[in-house]
Amino acid sequence: MPRPNDVLQGTLDLLVLKTLAQLGSMHGFGIALHVQQVSNDLLRVEEGSLYPALHRIQQARLIASEWKSTENNRRAKYYRLTPLGRQQLAREEQDWAKLVKGVTAILRYA
Numbered sequence: 001m002p003r004p005n006d007v008l009q010g011t012l013d014l015l016v017l018k019t020l021a022q023l024g025s026m027h028g029f030g031i032a033l034h035v036q037q038v039s040n041d042l043l044r045v046e047e048g049s050l051y052p053a054l055h056r057i058q059q060a061r062l063i064a065s066e067w068k069s070t071e072n073n074r075r076a077k078y079y080r081l082t083p084l085g086r087q088q089l090a091r092e093e094q095d096w097a098k099l100v101k102g103v104t105a106i107l108r109y110a
Contacts, residue, residue, distance in 0.1 A: 027076035
């Protein structure tokens with residue numbers, strides 16, 4: 001049976017894009033922390049999954065990045081959503097809603 005983190009792998013791009021759309025420019029740790037906090041600790045994004053995903057999403061030009069100083073005065077790469085990323089987010093949200101509708105129909109089938 002899949003654990004929440006296994007399911008997360010298929011939705012990580014969506015969660016990253018949505019987080020950046022909601023909160024603006026963020027560093028990787030901030031993105032992971034936001035997902036964990038908003039999900040009430042049900043979802044945790046591990047570094048080994050997050051940073052390859054950020055790189056992949058950036059290669060697809062859905063996000064852009066720049067180096068900045070954090071609140072603790074450390075250098076970190078901050079990511080922001082691009083216009084193409086906003087378009088992709090809208091598509092992924094629609095796809096997610098369809099998936100949830102389909103799974104819900106199956107779970108409620110009597």
